[in-house]
Amino acid sequence: MIVSEILIIGGGPAGLSAARELKAEGAESVTIIERESDAGGIPRHSDHTGYGLRDLKRVMSGPSYARTLVERAQSSGVVIRTGAMVTGWSGPMSAEITSARGREVITPDAIILATGARERPRAARRIPGDRPTGVMTTGQLQNLVHLKHQAVGTRAVVVGAELVSWSAVLTLREVGCATVAMTTQFDQPESYAAMAIPGRLALRVPIARRTRVIRVIGRERVEGVEIEQITTGRRRIVECDTVIFTGDWIPDYELAQSNGLEMDPGSRGPIVDTGLRTSREGIFAAGNLLHPVDTADVASLDGVHAARALMRWLAGEPAPGTAARVVADAPFTWVSPGLVRTGDVAPARDRVLLWSSEYRAFPKIVVRQGARVLSRRTLPWPVSPGRVFRLPWSMLEPARGTEDIRISLV
Amino acid sequence: MTYDVAIIGGGVVGCAVARELAGFDLRIVLIEARGDVGDATSKANTAILHTGFDAVPGSLESTMVARGYELLSEYAKATGIPVERTGALLVAWDPDQLAALPKLRDKAEKNGYSKCEIVDADEVYRRVPALGPGALGGLTVPDESIICPWTTPLAYATEAKSRGVEFRLNCFVESIDVGPDTTTLHTRSGDITARWVINAAGLGGDVIDRMLGYDRFTIVPRRGELFVVDKLTRPMANTIVLPVPTEKGKGVLISPTIFGNVMLGPTSENLVDRTDTSTSEEGFAFLLEKGAALMPTLIDQEVTASYAGLRASTEHSDFVVDIDAKQRYLLLGGIRSTGLTASMALGEHSRELLAEAGMDLTARTDLPPPPQMPNIGEAFPRPYQRADLIASDPEFGQIVCFCERVSRGEIRDALASPIPPCDLDGLRRRTRALMGRCQGFFCAAEIDEMMRVGGDDRE
Ligand SMILES: Cc1cc2nc3c(=O)[nH]c(=O)nc-3n(C[C@H](O)[C@H](O)[C@H](O)COP(=O)(O)OP(=O)(O)OC[C@H]3O[C@@H](n4cnc5c(N)ncnc54)[C@H](O)[C@@H]3O)c2cc1C
Ligand SMILES: Cc1cc2nc3c(=O)[nH]c(=O)nc-3n(C[C@H](O)[C@H](O)[C@H](O)COP(=O)(O)OP(=O)(O)OC[C@H]3O[C@@H](n4cnc5c(N)ncnc54)[C@H](O)[C@@H]3O)c2cc1C
Numbered sequence: 001m002i003v004s005e006i007l008i009i010g011g012g013p014a015g016l017s018a019a020r021e022l023k024a025e026g027a028e029s030v031t032i033i034e035r036e037s038d039a040g041g042i043p044r045h046s047d048h049t050g051y052g053l054r055d056l057k058r059v060m061s062g063p064s065y066a067r068t069l070v071e072r073a074q075s076s077g078v079v080i081r082t083g084a085m086v087t088g089w090s091g092p093m094s095a096e097i098t099s100a101r102g103r104e105v106i107t108p109d110a111i112i113l114a115t116g117a118r119e120r121p122r123a124a125r126r127i128p129g130d131r132p133t134g135v136m137t138t139g140q141l142q143n144l145v146h147l148k149h150q151a152v153g154t155r156a157v158v159v160g161a162e163l164v165s166w167s168a169v170l171t172l173r174e175v176g177c178a179t180v181a182m183t184t185q186f187d188q189p190e191s192y193a194a195m196a197i198p199g200r201l202a203l204r205v206p207i208a209r210r211t212r213v214i215r216v217i218g219r220e221r222v223e224g225v226e227i228e229q230i231t232t233g234r235r236r237i238v239e240c241d242t243v244i245f246t247g248d249w250i251p252d253y254e255l256a257q258s259n260g261l262e263m264d265p266g267s268r269g270p271i272v273d274t275g276l277r278t279s280r281e282g283i284f285a286a287g288n289l290l291h292p293v294d295t296a297d298v299a300s301l302d303g304v305h306a307a308r309a310l311m312r313w314l315a316g317e318p319a320p321g322t323a324a325r326v327v328a329d330a331p332f333t334w335v336s337p338g339l340v341r342t343g344d345v346a347p348a349r350d351r352v353l354l355w356s357s358e359y360r361a362f363p364k365i366v367v368r369q370g371a372r373v374l375s376r377r378t379l380p381w382p383v384s385p386g387r388v389f390r391l392p393w394s395m396l397e398p399a400r401g402t403e404d405i406r407i408s409l410v
Numbered sequence: 411m412t413y414d415v416a417i418i419g420g421g422v423v424g425c426a427v428a429r430e431l432a433g434f435d436l437r438i439v440l441i442e443a444r445g446d447v448g449d450a451t452s453k454a455n456t457a458i459l460h461t462g463f464d465a466v467p468g469s470l471e472s473t474m475v476a477r478g479y480e481l482l483s484e485y486a487k488a489t490g491i492p493v494e495r496t497g498a499l500l501v502a503w504d505p506d507q508l509a510a511l512p513k514l515r516d517k518a519e520k521n522g523y524s525k526c527e528i529v530d531a532d533e534v535y536r537r538v539p540a541l542g543p544g545a546l547g548g549l550t551v552p553d554e555s556i557i558c559p560w561t562t563p564l565a566y567a568t569e570a571k572s573r574g575v576e577f578r579l580n581c582f583v584e585s586i587d588v589g590p591d592t593t594t595l596h597t598r599s600g601d602i603t604a605r606w607v608i609n610a611a612g613l614g615g616d617v618i619d620r621m622l623g624y625d626r627f628t629i630v631p632r633r634g635e636l637f638v639v640d641k642l643t644r645p646m647a648n649t650i651v652l653p654v655p656t657e658k659g660k661g662v663l664i665s666p667t668i669f670g671n672v673m674l675g676p677t678s679e680n681l682v683d684r685t686d687t688s689t690s691e692e693g694f695a696f697l698l699e700k701g702a703a704l705m706p707t708l709i710d711q712e713v714t715a716s717y718a719g720l721r722a723s724t725e726h727s728d729f730v731v732d733i734d735a736k737q738r739y740l741l742l743g744g745i746r747s748t749g750l751t752a753s754m755a756l757g758e759h760s761r762e763l764l765a766e767a768g769m770d771l772t773a774r775t776d777l778p779p780p781p782q783m784p785n786i787g788e789a790f791p792r793p794y795q796r797a798d799l800i801a802s803d804p805e806f807g808q809i810v811c812f813c814e815r816v817s818r819g820e821i822r823d824a825l826a827s828p829i830p831p832c833d834l835d836g837l838r839r840r841t842r843a844l845m846g847r848c849q850g851f852f853c854a855a856e857i858d859e860m861m862r863v864g865g866d867d868r869e
Contacts, residue, residue, distance in 0.1 A: 035812055036852075085809045087794060098815070100804035103797040121849035123715045126698075128689040131717070133834075136850060143855035150855070214691065250712065254847075257642060 005029040007108040012041020013296040014287025015114035016069040018303030023076040025311045035085035040066025045142040054297035113285040115252040117292035129216035138168040153241030158182045160246035162386030183211045249292035266334030273339040274347040275309035291336045291353045294388045305348035328407040331358035350393040356383045370403040416604035420447040422753045424610035425566035430757030432573035435772040443582040445832035448563030454719030457559040460751045463518035469728045478755035491561045492787025498554035498650035507654035540646035560839035568781040586621040606738045613684045615743040631684045631720040634676025635693035638715040647672045670788030721746045735767035813846025
């Protein structure tokens with residue numbers, strides 16, 4: 001058995017930034033275990049600009065952002081082991097690892113889980129029909145195009161209209177595949193107000209609002225999809241040879257769950273407090289594992305936040321004892337962090353993150369604890385599906401004790 | 411060149427027959443329309459190794475299933491086909507079903523299976539705590555097992571090949587001419603001549619039968635749709651939960667899979683198109699409704715995959731097996747819902763029928779040892795867990811498909827195997843690559859590349 005002080009599982013933005021911060025704060029040995037052949041996480045194959053604003057204070061492409069984070073971690077003395085995967089646990093703090101070196105068990109003093117998130121594939125969305133080739137997620141598309149330089153079809157339907165969906169449209173265009181339709185179950189194209197991807201409006205993609213995909217058609221190769229107008233029930237077939245299922249994120253939560261951590265049924269990630277501590281002492285979590293899915297810079301700053309809490313814990317500072325659960329009413333589907341301890345640190349970036357299934361401009365938010373109203377505010381930024389909604393920490397800060405903290409949209 | 415035997419159909423039945431007959435001094439060709447063996451109904455079933463407790467007593471199917479269970483259990487041990495003896499529990503949800511249990515136990519005894527026991531509701535919930543409310547009692551079938559549906563035909567085919575059987579893949583039989591001593595099969599890739607013809611063409615069995623001058627059965631493709639649920643649910647179903655068949659029809663089952671998931675299904679619906687393996691909105695709605703009642707916590711979890719298989723059902727209630735010595739023709743038709751289990755018994759039975767019909771069967775003494783199949787079962791050590799294997803070959807430590815933990819070494823070996831995959835789906839059936847929860851989000855591009863360059867690309 002080898003012993004490492006701190007083990008980080010996942011070498012994406014969250015894990016890399018956590019590791020670097022740990023070294024900066026004096027941790028002796030920090031090891032990242034990354035299953036891909038290169039560290040960097042999703043930005044490695046997301047070949048467009050829009051990365052790094054909040055953490056590196058400059059905007060760059062996904063691959064250069066990933067490279068920068070890897071170099072910064074390496075130069076601070078972090079050990080990054082790629083091609084190594086944590087496959088399970090042989091004890092609460094003992095990670096089983098497979099790599100070309102063999103099979104190992106590492107039992108560190110502390111762990112940060114930073115395994116990220118993936119898009120729900122077609123099967124998980126329970127969409128029936130044929131099973132032809134040409135159906136994939138954005139992740140697969142961008143791996144194919146940016147890492148393996150493969151072509152796709154010529155006419156694509158993109159399911160979803162979030163930021164990541166536009167990222168898929170850009171990738172498709174690069175390889176000569178036109179997006180003939182984007183479908184979204186929502187009235188308001190989710191990412192309309194967000195201008196993260198330059199030139200988006202010039203793409204002129206027809207958006208089928210309030211629709212859902214009913215069926216995939218085509219025996220060998222995709223020939224089309226049938227879509228339904230949710231309000232009228234009218235159905236039509238859109239001809240295409242490629243279907244990209246975008247968004248509908250789910251964290252890579254399996255390791256967290258199989259460790260026995262308390263899980264949030266809303267996000268499916270582990271429940272953490274404002275110090276990003278999970279329900280098991282010594283295990284912390286950061287990044288899109290907690291909030292599927294926010295931008296990379298937010299994941300990276302999470303990593304920094306978790307690292308600081310971890311160092312305080314290693315120094316013997318316990319987490320404050322009294323904790324209240326944070327819950328959010330519909331249309332919110334999850335909130336992170338899920339636990340607030342009286343007297344604890346503020347959450348990462350002084351924000352509480354939520355996900356919504358409805359659009360609301362100028363949302364009026366009320367935060368209560370029991371019968372007590374902690375705060376009530378109308379915020380100038382919208383609540384929008386497909387995009388994280390950020391609530392200022394000050395709205396929850398007055399909470400005390402163990403009673404549930406409830407966030408509602410009125 | 412004239413073969414002694416031409417087998418039409420490379421499903422689990424055709425492959426089992428080929429392997430069996432290749433134990434004798436015969437020149438054998440196996441003809442399969444698709445690019446791979448086991449690529450039709452044999453790849454999309456519920457993968458239960460049945461005891462045959464609920465077959466129709468006295469039927470050929472009953473005999474074949476019981477014998478097939480024995481033979482395949484042994485063969486699986488010899489070749490490394492993963493099998494788990496999970497047992498099954500039939501659960502009664504209404505008084506009619508409860509009343510049917512003693513009759514089912516009696517039927518099992520008539521089928522030669524005497525280990526079924528009736529249990530009360532408490533025992534049902536003790537065995538499967540995740541079941542939804544309302545179970546009234548159950549019947550246990552301790553020997554029902556789950557098996558790898560993909561390794562099984564592949565093992566037969568691999569052994570058949572090592573015994574000298576010729577495989578003609580991508581070869582569709584279009585018409586047949588029976589001569590005095592030999593029969594000529596006209597295929598899209600040329601003529602094949604053989605003394606004997608064996609029809610193991612599954613859904614195409616009646617078409618082949620008509621080419622040989624018969625009109626005795628018609629196949630109705632009966633679709634069965636299934637959901638495969640995330641591996642995290644496996645502890646909810648450690649045994650096969652079967653519906654109690656009554657006049658009102660058959661319900662759906664919940665079964666652990668050999669790959670460590672849980673399966674819900676199948677539906678049962680007669681179609682017209684024999685090639686339509688699509689899934690349907692109605693099928694999904696039905697499964698979700700049944701699943702919600704059977705095991706509500708299961709259906710809350712993530713669905714990993716869904717698929718449909720077509721049973722080759724006919725107007726007959728039994729398998730349609732018949733030998734015509736004059737035309738030198740053996741029919742193995744209508745092998746509907748138990749063919750995986752019955753496969754080796756059908757091989758043995760074919761051999762006996764052929765011997766009776768006068769085929770000269772001289773046992774070979776130079777047979778190669780049975781193949782050792784790579785383990786893709788979850789209950790047995792996989793390469794990524796084996797320090798010894800990784801030490802001898804580090805490529806078994808390089809995980810390529812993360813969700814299913816498939817290593818580069820396994821993919822490399824599958825691509826270089828005696829019966830290699832012809833597409834990604836074939837690779838999936840040999841290694842589990844791409845069949846996990848991400849369905850290719852992370853690894854599809856990498857695996858696609860290995861497939862294109864033949865597994866030789868070492869970056
Ligand atoms: C198409 C697309 C476009 C995007 N565009 C933008 C954008 O323009 N700007 C922006 O800021 N953000 C963007 N994002 C979001 C951004 O990529 C994510 O927020 C960010 O990658 C999250 O970082 P993370 O570290 O939490 O997770 P990830 O980047 O997913 O990293 C997790 C890492 O953990 C590894 N891992 C997981 N499990 C294990 C295990 N068991 N053992 C070993 N390693 C493991 C994975 O291999 C992976 O490398 C985009 C995302 C996508 C998909
Ligand atoms: C939903 C479902 C669940 C099931 N569950 C179980 C179970 O739990 N346990 C069990 O034991 N059994 C089960 N079965 C049954 C089992 O899968 C089948 O009985 C078995 O696969 C039949 O095998 P086969 O070789 O006869 O047919 P197939 O696998 O269909 O093979 C026939 C082959 O013949 C080829 N062919 C057809 N026509 C021609 C032609 N003209 N020229 C060349 N080739 C041709 C086809 O391409 C095909 O590959 C299930 C079936 C279904 C559909």
